[in-house]
Amino acid sequence: MNYWLMKSEPSSFSIDDLQQVDFEPWDGVRNYQARNFMRDDMKVGDKAFFYHSNAKKIGIAGVMSIVKAGYPDPTQFNPECGYYYDPKSSEENPRWYLVDVCFEQAFHDILPLSEIKKLPELDDCPLTQKGNRLSVMPLQEKHWHAIITLAQQKQLI
DNA sequence: GCCAACGTTGGC
DNA sequence: GCCAACGTTGGC
8 A cells, every 4th residue: 555645725615615515536646757657556545644735724634545546537528627638638648637536534633744854754755855845645654654753743633 | 815936938 | 957936835
C-alpha cells in the first residue's frame, strides 16, 4: 500500500464536503507530475491525507482512501467545464487523469503545516520543502506515521 | 494582497 | 533547444 498527500482549497472542496458524498472524483488536476502519480501509481486501497491549502487554517484535515485507480478526467472533454476543458486532449488520447477518493476520517481540527514542518522525519518530504507546488505527492511510510503520531499527540484523532 | 518559486508557452 | 515572458500556486 502506498501513502499520498492531496491538496485542495477548502473554499472549493473541503474535507466536510468529502464526508457528505459516497466518493469523489478528484478532478481538475492539470499538472503533469501529479497526473503521472494518479495515472500510474495510485492503487485502490492506498491512503491519502486531505490537505487544505490557501486557507485560514493551512494543514492536514483528515484521511481518505483511493477507491478507484487512475482513469481519464471527464472534465477535460467537456467545453462546458470551462477552465478544466482542454481542447488539446481527446478521448482517444487523454491528457489528464484522476482517481476516486473516499472519506475515511476527519481530524478534530486542522493539523497545521507549521507543526508538520517541525517534524525531523519530514525534512525530506516535498511538502515541507520550499517552493513546492505539487498538489498530489507520494509520502514515505515514515512521513505518514510521523504525521499520524503527531495528530495523536495533539489529540486530533 | 504580496511575492517567491515554479511551470508553461511560444518566438527564434 | 534555448530562454524570456507570462501565468499559477500557495504560504505569509
